Amino acid sequence: MGKRKDKQRDSSQTAEETVESSKQAESTDPEPVPTKKSKKSAAEAPTIAAGTTIDQALAVIPKLKLNKKTKRAKKREKHAKNQEAKQEKSKDRDRQEVQQYLEAWRDDREKWKFQKLKQIYIQENVFDETRLGTEVWPIALEYLSGTKGSGKETLMKQAQTVIREIDQQAKDGENQEGSRYQRARELLQYLGN
Numbered sequence: 038m039g040k041r042k043d044k045q046r047d048s049s050q051t052a053e054e055t056v057e058s059s060k061q062a063e064s065t066d067p068e069p070v071p072t073k074k075s076k077k078s079a080a081e082a083p084t085i086a087a088g089t090t091i092d093q094a095l096a097v098i099p100k101l102k103l104n105k106k107t108k109r110a111k112k113r114e115k116h117a118k119n120q121e122a123k124q125e126k127s128k129d130r131d132r133q134e135v136q137q138y139l140e141a142w143r144d145d146r147e148k149w150k151f152q153k154l155k156q157i158y159i160q161e162n163v164f165d166e167t168r169l170g171t172e173v174w175p176i177a178l179e180y181l182s183g184t185k186g187s188g189k190e191t192l193m194k195q196a197q198t199v200i201r202e203i204d205q206q207a208k209d210g211e212n213q214e215g216s217r218y219q220r221a222r223e224l225l226q227y228l229g230n
Contacts (some may be wrong), residue, residue, distance in 0.1 A: 044081040196221040
């Protein structure tokens with residue numbers, strides 16, 4: 038039994054010692070913990086108030102990156118440029134194919150084969166000088182003069198509409214589009230109106 042009391046006395050003494058040491062630690066002033074300091078103090082840091090323009094903000098904080106593009110935005114722009122380039126190549130290829138188609142029709146009708154898509158392209162772009170160039174226009178006129186049925190009626194309506202629009206613009210004092218007007222008149226003459 039004596040051993041148990043000794044152990045209890047030892048444990049009670051160690052508990053008292055820890056309480057006393059903690060009291061001593063509280064009574065002595067510990068060193069203050071250093072706080073994080075920013076590179077600039079609050080007084081030196083520039084502020085941007087509401088209503089500040091981008092130029093003013095950049096003047097206050099030159100390192101501010103307001104126009105920084107995200108990776109996704111850069112990818113979108115790159116993709117859009119690639120799509121535009123593909124469309125331009127496609128347009129150039131279409132122009133060349135139509136020119137070859139019309140030249141084959143004019144020069145070698147035995148080897149020439151009718152292609153509905155090419156005919157539609159020619160009919161839709163008959164007044165557009167960029168898609169049917171001036172060097173191809175006389176051939177296209179001759180080709181379209183053989184159009185019959187609803188295709189002929191559609192071409193005549195388009196030509197009449199273009200002429201009316203340009204005449205109206207001329208009455209209003211606006212400049213006329215010479216090539217479209219001229220093409221529409223020539224097409225009507227070739228179609229027999």
